[in-house]
Amino acid sequence: MAVGPETVSQVIHPVAGVRIGIAEAGIRKKNRRDLVVFELAPGSTVAATFTKNQFCAAPVRVAKEHLAAGAPRLWLVNTGCANAGTGEPGLADARESCAALAKIVGVQAREVLPFSTGVIGERLPMDRLVAGLPAAVANLRADAWLDAAHGIMTTDTRPKLSSLQVEIGGKPVTITGISKGAGMICPNMATMLSYVCTDAVVARDDLQAWLAASVDQSFNRITIDGDTSTNDACVLAATGAAGVIIPARGPAADAFRAALDTVMRELAQAIVRDGEGATKFVTVDVVGGRDTQECLAVAYTIAHSPLVKTALFASDPNWGRILACVGRAGLPDLDVAQVDIWLGDVCIVKDGGVSPAYTEARGAAVMQQEEITIRVELARGGARDRVYTTDLSFDYVKINAEYRT
Amino acid sequence: MAVGPETVSQVIHPVAGVRIGIAEAGIRKKNRRDLVVFELAPGSTVAATFTKNQFCAAPVRVAKEHLAAGAPRLWLVNTGCANAGTGEPGLADARESCAALAKIVGVQAREVLPFSTGVIGERLPMDRLVAGLPAAVANLRADAWLDAAHGIMTTDTRPKLSSLQVEIGGKPVTITGISKGAGMICPNMATMLSYVCTDAVVARDDLQAWLAASVDQSFNRITIDGDTSTNDACVLAATGAAGVIIPARGPAADAFRAALDTVMRELAQAIVRDGEGATKFVTVDVVGGRDTQECLAVAYTIAHSPLVKTALFASDPNWGRILACVGRAGLPDLDVAQVDIWLGDVCIVKDGGVSPAYTEARGAAVMQQEEITIRVELARGGARDRVYTTDLSFDYVKINAEYRT
Numbered sequence: 001m002a003v004g005p006e007t008v009s010q011v012i013h014p015v016a017g018v019r020i021g022i023a024e025a026g027i028r029k030k031n032r033r034d035l036v037v038f039e040l041a042p043g044s045t046v047a048a049t050f051t052k053n054q055f056c057a058a059p060v061r062v063a064k065e066h067l068a069a070g071a072p073r074l075w076l077v078n079t080g081c082a083n084a085g086t087g088e089p090g091l092a093d094a095r096e097s098c099a100a101l102a103k104i105v106g107v108q109a110r111e112v113l114p115f116s117t118g119v120i121g122e123r124l125p126m127d128r129l130v131a132g133l134p135a136a137v138a139n140l141r142a143d144a145w146l147d148a149a150h151g152i153m154t155t156d157t158r159p160k161l162s163s164l165q166v167e168i169g170g171k172p173v174t175i176t177g178i179s180k181g182a183g184m185i186c187p188n189m190a191t192m193l194s195y196v197c198t199d200a201v202v203a204r205d206d207l208q209a210w211l212a213a214s215v216d217q218s219f220n221r222i223t224i225d226g227d228t229s230t231n232d233a234c235v236l237a238a239t240g241a242a243g244v245i246i247p248a249r250g251p252a253a254d255a256f257r258a259a260l261d262t263v264m265r266e267l268a269q270a271i272v273r274d275g276e277g278a279t280k281f282v283t284v285d286v287v288g289g290r291d292t293q294e295c296l297a298v299a300y301t302i303a304h305s306p307l308v309k310t311a312l313f314a315s316d317p318n319w320g321r322i323l324a325c326v327g328r329a330g331l332p333d334l335d336v337a338q339v340d341i342w343l344g345d346v347c348i349v350k351d352g353g354v355s356p357a358y359t360e361a362r363g364a365a366v367m368q369q370e371e372i373t374i375r376v377e378l379a380r381g382g383a384r385d386r387v388y389t390t391d392l393s394f395d396y397v398k399i400n401a402e403y404r405t
Numbered sequence: 406m407a408v409g410p411e412t413v414s415q416v417i418h419p420v421a422g423v424r425i426g427i428a429e430a431g432i433r434k435k436n437r438r439d440l441v442v443f444e445l446a447p448g449s450t451v452a453a454t455f456t457k458n459q460f461c462a463a464p465v466r467v468a469k470e471h472l473a474a475g476a477p478r479l480w481l482v483n484t485g486c487a488n489a490g491t492g493e494p495g496l497a498d499a500r501e502s503c504a505a506l507a508k509i510v511g512v513q514a515r516e517v518l519p520f521s522t523g524v525i526g527e528r529l530p531m532d533r534l535v536a537g538l539p540a541a542v543a544n545l546r547a548d549a550w551l552d553a554a555h556g557i558m559t560t561d562t563r564p565k566l567s568s569l570q571v572e573i574g575g576k577p578v579t580i581t582g583i584s585k586g587a588g589m590i591c592p593n594m595a596t597m598l599s600y601v602c603t604d605a606v607v608a609r610d611d612l613q614a615w616l617a618a619s620v621d622q623s624f625n626r627i628t629i630d631g632d633t634s635t636n637d638a639c640v641l642a643a644t645g646a647a648g649v650i651i652p653a654r655g656p657a658a659d660a661f662r663a664a665l666d667t668v669m670r671e672l673a674q675a676i677v678r679d680g681e682g683a684t685k686f687v688t689v690d691v692v693g694g695r696d697t698q699e700c701l702a703v704a705y706t707i708a709h710s711p712l713v714k715t716a717l718f719a720s721d722p723n724w725g726r727i728l729a730c731v732g733r734a735g736l737p738d739l740d741v742a743q744v745d746i747w748l749g750d751v752c753i754v755k756d757g758g759v760s761p762a763y764t765e766a767r768g769a770a771v772m773q774q775e776e777i778t779i780r781v782e783l784a785r786g787g788a789r790d791r792v793y794t795t796d797l798s799f800d801y802v803k804i805n806a807e808y809r810t
Binding site: 052053054055056082084085086087088089090119120121183184225226227228229230304305306307310311313314316318319320321323324325326327328331334336337349351352353354392393394396397398400401402 | 712
C-alpha cells in the first residue's frame, strides 16, 4: 500500500557532474539491486546531515570522518544490512569497503562516503559487497537516477525521486534527489537515506547551512512510527557543472533555496506516502502556539498516537482521541476552553467542546479521504508548525512482525 | 487475548464498611452491567489520584471538587460514555448524576464522587443513567466485588481484582481493589479506573500520601499504547471498620503500605495483561542509570516503540530495534560501548555490540515465552526503574479500528 501518485516529478533531470552505477551484489537476497555508487565531478562541494541516534551505525561514523577529512568524490550505498550495532569489526568493514571502491576508481579511501541500510546487528558480507563493486563502477552513467532510487529500497514499495530545473541568472540549474525509507522513520537530523545533487556552484559552508535548514522543514517533520533510525543520512552535492554561482545571499540564493526546499519536501513526503502499511497521508497542522516547540509537541503527540492512527486507518472521526492528545502533550497552563480542532474543512471541536455545527456524517466524509489534514488551533500565540504522518494498519503490523523472516 | 492467569487473587475478601450495587442502565448497550455504586460507612477516609491530561473529563473535575469539599460516602461509576470533551453541559450532567444518587440515599450531592469511562465527546444519556440508580442502590451488598469488576469493564476481556488480608497488631486488615482499562493506557497519576478499599483506620493525609507513592510504582509504571486517558482515576477508601489504627509511621504503617503496594501492583499488571490485543506481558528493566528519570526515558522509549512491540508479537529476537531505542532515548553523552542488553537470561548486547555468546536460537527461545523481561544495563550510575507493557498485534489494530462501530 502507498498513498497518492507514485511519481512526484514527471521528469527526472540528470545532474551534470554526477554519474551513478548500480549492481546486484546479493548482500541479503539474490537478483536484487542492492549496491549503488555515486561519482561526483572533481571540485564538487558536499554537505550532509546524520542521525542523532547515539547508537549510530558504523558507516555513519566513517562518513562523518571522511567528510571532515576532505572533498568526497564517491558515495557507496548498500541495502540489506545496516552495519549498525556491530562494534569495532563493523567500523573496519565500513573502512574496508571505502578502500576497495577507492582502489578501483583510483582515489583515496577518505574520498568515499559509505552508507548502509537494512537489518541492524549483522555484519556486512564483505566478500559479496566487494565483489559487486566492479560491476557498479562499470555501469556509471548520468541517467541512472530511477535505477538508483530502486537500488536503495528496503521495505519501500516504490522509488522516491524529486527533480526540479529553475532559471537562476538566466541559466538553468538542476536539483535532483532520491530518498528511501518506510519504517523506523522519525528522523532527527535527516532520514535514512536521501541523496540530492545540483549542478550549481555552491560554497561548502552555504551548502551545509542550507541543507540543515531544509532538512529541518522536510525530513525532520515526518514520522511514521516514532522510531529514529541508527543510519539516517541526507547528503547534498553541488558539482558546479552548470557554471551558475550561487552566492551566500541575494535573489539567486533565495531562488536556489526555494527549489532545494521543494525537492527536499517532496522527497520527505514521498517517504510518508510509502510508510509501512500506509493507507492515509496525514498533515498535522498546529497553529496559535506560544513557540514552535509547543506546536511540535502537540503535532507529534497526535502523529505518534496509536489510537489516532488506528482511527485514521478505520476512517473513523473519533476526534476524542485527538483531543486527548492535545491534553497530554505537556503544554504549561493550557486553557482547553480556547482549543479548536479541525478535520479538513470541518470544525469538530470549538472552544474545547464539540462544535455545535459538527455532525458525525461531516467528520466521516473527511476521514474517508486518502489525504487528511488535522488542524489544532491553540489560540495562545503566533507560532505554527506541521508534521506529516501515516495511519496504523494491519499491514504495518504484518510488515514489522514478518520482517527478517 | 490476554496474558497470564485471570484471577490474581484466589479469594476476594469483602471489606467491612463497603457495599456495592450494580445495575444495567443501558448507557451504551443493552443487557450489560454498566452502573456501579460504592457505599462507604460514615467516617471513612478517602484518597484519590486523577489524570494529568489537561482535557480531563467532567466527572474528574467534579470528583476533585467534591473530594475537596468533604468526606465522600458514595462513588458512582458508569461505563459506555466518558463524559469528556463535553464542556459545560457535561459538567452539569456530572453534577446532576451525583445529586440524583444523593437524593435516593439521603446524603448531600458533594458526598458523591462521579466516574465515567467509554467514548470521548458524547453526552451522558442522563435519563437512562438516573433511571438505573434505584436498582443499583437496591442491590447494595458487601460481596459484590467480582460483579463490580465486571461492571466497570469496557474493552477489557476480563475482570481485574486483587485482595489481601494481613495481620497488623494481631488483628486482620483487608485490602481489596478492582481496576479496568485495556486501551488509552499510559497513566500519568493513576489509571482509568481503580477502586481500592480497606477496613483499617487511616488518617486522610496518610492515605493520600501512601496512595500517591503506591500509584507511582504501579499504575504510573504501565503503558499499553502511550495514550494518557482523559478520565484516569484511582480511589482508595479506609472505612475503619476493622478497628485497626494505622499510625503515620512504624511497623504497622510499613506492613499496611507493603500490602497496599502489592494490591496496587497486581491491579496495574492485570491491566497490562489484558492490554488490547496483548499476547505478551513485558517487563522493561533499566539499571545503572544516573537517575530514575533517565532509566524511565529508556524504558518508555522501548515500551512505546511500535517496532519493538511488533517484534515481540512476532516472537522475533530483533534486538537491533531495542538498541536503536536506547540510542534515541535522549541520554546526554551516553557511552554506547558500555551498554549491555538482556532478553530474559540471555545476554544479547555486550559492550554495545552483539554478545559473543549470543545465538539467534537462544534469543528466539526467550521471545517465544508469554512473559518476557528486557533488561538494559547502562553502567553509568546506581539508579534503576522498570515499566510494564505489551506487544502490538493485529488485534490491537482491529480493536481500535472497530471500536465505536
